[in-house]
Amino acid sequence: MSEHSAAAGAVGEVEQALTESFRTDWGRVVAALIGMTRDWDLAEECAQDTFATALSSWRRDGVPDRPLGWLLTTARNRAIDRIRRDRVGDAKLRELAAVTAPQPEVDLDALVSGVADDRLRLLFTCCHPALAFEAQVTLALRTLCGLTTTEIARAFLVGEQTMAKRLVRTKQKITAAGIPYRVPPAHRLPERTTAVLGVLYLLFNEGYAASAGPDLIRRELCEQAVRLAALVAEQMPDHPEAAGLHALLLLLDARSAARVDATGALVPLEEQDRSRWNAAMIDAGVTELRRALEHERPGPYQLQGLIAACHATTARAQDTDWTRIVALYDQLHALVPSTTIRLNRAVAIAMASGPQTGLDLLDHLTATGEITDHPLLPAVRADLLRRLDRPSEAAAAYRLAIQRTDNRTERAYLARRLTECMKHEEPDNSDP
Amino acid sequence: MQFLLLISADEELAERTIDAEGSAAFTTWLSDLERRGVLRAHRGLHPSPTATTVRVRDGEVLLTDGPFIEGKEQIGGFALVDCADLDEAIEIAAGHPATRFGQVEIRPVRQ
Numbered sequence: 001m002s003e004h005s006a007a008a009g010a011v012g013e014v015e016q017a018l019t020e021s022f023r024t025d026w027g028r029v030v031a032a033l034i035g036m037t038r039d040w041d042l043a044e045e046c047a048q049d050t051f052a053t054a055l056s057s058w059r060r061d062g063v064p065d066r067p068l069g070w071l072l073t074t075a076r077n078r079a080i081d082r083i084r085r086d087r088v089g090d091a092k093l094r095e096l097a098a099v100t101a102p103q104p105e106v107d108l109d110a111l112v113s114g115v116a117d118d119r120l121r122l123l124f125t126c127c128h129p130a131l132a133f134e135a136q137v138t139l140a141l142r143t144l145c146g147l148t149t150t151e152i153a154r155a156f157l158v159g160e161q162t163m164a165k166r167l168v169r170t171k172q173k174i175t176a177a178g179i180p181y182r183v184p185p186a187h188r189l190p191e192r193t194t195a196v197l198g199v200l201y202l203l204f205n206e207g208y209a210a211s212a213g214p215d216l217i218r219r220e221l222c223e224q225a226v227r228l229a230a231l232v233a234e235q236m237p238d239h240p241e242a243a244g245l246h247a248l249l250l251l252l253d254a255r256s257a258a259r260v261d262a263t264g265a266l267v268p269l270e271e272q273d274r275s276r277w278n279a280a281m282i283d284a285g286v287t288e289l290r291r292a293l294e295h296e297r298p299g300p301y302q303l304q305g306l307i308a309a310c311h312a313t314t315a316r317a318q319d320t321d322w323t324r325i326v327a328l329y330d331q332l333h334a335l336v337p338s339t340t341i342r343l344n345r346a347v348a349i350a351m352a353s354g355p356q357t358g359l360d361l362l363d364h365l366t367a368t369g370e371i372t373d374h375p376l377l378p379a380v381r382a383d384l385l386r387r388l389d390r391p392s393e394a395a396a397a398y399r400l401a402i403q404r405t406d407n408r409t410e411r412a413y414l415a416r417r418l419t420e421c422m423k424h425e426e427p428d429n430s431d432p
Numbered sequence: 433m434q435f436l437l438l439i440s441a442d443e444e445l446a447e448r449t450i451d452a453e454g455s456a457a458f459t460t461w462l463s464d465l466e467r468r469g470v471l472r473a474h475r476g477l478h479p480s481p482t483a484t485t486v487r488v489r490d491g492e493v494l495l496t497d498g499p500f501i502e503g504k505e506q507i508g509g510f511a512l513v514d515c516a517d518l519d520e521a522i523e524i525a526a527g528h529p530a531t532r533f534g535q536v537e538i539r540p541v542r543q
Contacts (some may be wrong), residue, residue: 130522177518178518179519
C-alpha cells in the first residue's frame with residue numbers, strides 16, 4: 001500500500017466517524033441547543049456549523065475520544081459566540097453566562113446524561129397537538145433526525161419550496177404561540193404520548209417502505225425511529241403502547257437484512273431467508289412486547305407487535321400460524337377500523353383459508369365500499385390471482401399496481417411478478 | 433406570555449344553552465382564574481346584531497350594520513390572560529363553558 005492510500009484511508013475513517021456521529025448525535029445536539037437558547041433557527045445553524053467544523057478539526061487532530069462531548073461543547077460555544085456577535089439581547093447572554101460560568105471545564109458526563117431528556121423534550125414539542133400532523137412529522141425529521149429539507153420534501157412528495165415554507169411556519173408558530181419546550185405534565189402525558197407514537201410509527205414506515213426513491217429501505221429513518229421509540233418507552237414505563245411500539249419496530253426492523261437480496265431486489269416475507277433476520281433484535285422485541293402486555297391494556301401497537309412476533313419467531317414460512325394472525329387482525333380491526341387493516345386482514349385470511357376465500361372477501365369489501373381506493377389494493381389482488389393460477393387477470397392487476405407505487409424497488413418486484421405471469425398466460429388471453 | 437381568548441359560538445344555540453348549570457360552571461371558571469391571578473381582562477359582548485363595522489375607503493368612512501364576517505358563529509366574549517405558555521392557555525380555554533357548544537380561539541399577543 002502506498003502512503004497516499006493510507007492517508008486516504010484515514011480520511012475515510014474520519015468521514016465514517018462523522019457520518020456515524022451525525023446519525024446518532026444530530027438530534028441530541030439540536031435538542032441541547034434549543035434547550036439552551038430557545039431559538040430553533042439558531043440551534044439548527046449552530047448544529048450545522050458544528051458538524052462542518054468537526055470534519056476539518058477531526059481530520060487535523062483525529063476523532064475525539066468522546067465525539068458527542070466534543071460536538072456538544074463546540075455547539076454550545078458556537079451558540080454563545082453567535083448570540084454575542086448578533087447581540088440578540090443582553091438578557092439572553094447573561095442567562096447563558098449564568099449557566100456556563102460556574103463550570104470552567106464542562107462536565108461532559110452531566111452534559112451527555114442531561115441530553116436524553118432534551119431529545120425527549122424536543123420530540124414532545126415537535127409533536128404538540130397545536131401543530132398540524134404534517135408539521136409535527138416534518139419538524140421531527142428536520143430537527144431530531146437531521147434530514148435536509150430536500151430529503152423531507154422528496155419523502156412526502158411535495159416541492160422543496162413548499163416544505164421549506166412549512167418548516168419556517170412551524171418554527172414561527174412554536175415561538176409565537178408559546179408552545180412550551182418540555183415533556184408535558186403527567187395528566188397530559190397519555191394523550192400527548194399517542195401523538196408522539198404516531199409520528200414515530202410514520203417515521204419508521206417512511207424508512208421501511210419509502211414512498212418514493214431508489215431504495216426500498218431508508219435505513220437511517222428506521223434506525224432513528226427505533227432509537228426514539230426506545231427512548232420514549234424507557235421514559236414512559238407506565239404507557240404500554242410506548243413499549244408496544246418499540247417492540248413492533250424492533251421486530252419489523254429485525255427483518256430488514258432479508259427484505260432485499262444481493263441485487264437490491266425486494267424479497268417477500270414468505271421467501272425471505274429467515275436465518276438473516278436479526279436474532280438479537282427479535283429477542284429484544286419479544287422481551288419488550290412481554291413487558292408491554294403485562295399491563296393488560298392491549299392497544300394497536302401491541303397487537304401489531306404480536307403479529308410481527310408471530311412471524312419473527314416462526315423459523316419456516318410454511319409453519320406460520322395464520323389462524324392466530326387472523327384473530328389478532330380481528331382484534332386490531334375492532335380497535336382501528338381502517339382500510340389498511342381490512343386489507344391486511346384479507347391477506348391473512350387468504351393465507352389461512354386459501355386465496356379464493358381471500359379474493360372473495362376482497363371483492364365483497366370492495367363492493368360494500370369498506371375497501372375503497374387503496375394504493376396497495378391492486379398489488380394484493382394481483383398476488384391472490386397469481387396464487388389462484390389466473391395469470392391474465394394477475395398480469396392486469398400487476399400492471400395497475402406498478403402504476404400505483406413510486407418506489408423503484410417495489411416496482412421492480414411487481415415487474416418481475418408481471419413477467420412471470422405473462423409467461424404463463426394462455427396465448428389467446430395475452431395482450432396483442 | 434399574554435394570550436387573547438376569543439370565545440365564539442352559534443349565537444342562537446348559545447342563548448338556548450346557557451342555563452343555570454352553565455352559569456355556575458362559568459362562575460367557577462372565572463373565580464379560579466381570578467384566584468390564580470392570570471386574568472388581565474374579561475368581558476362578555478352584546479350579540480352580533482348590535483355590532484357596527486367601520487371601513488375607510490378613499491378617505492370615506494363606510495359603515496356596515498353587523499359584524500365584519502356574517503355567519504352563525506360569532507364572537508360573544510373575550511379574555512386576556514397572562515400565563516406561562518400555550519399549554520396553560522389551552523387548559524384555561526378548555527375550562528370555559530362555551531367550549532362545550534362553541535369554541536375558543538387562542539391568539540398569542542405580540543410582545
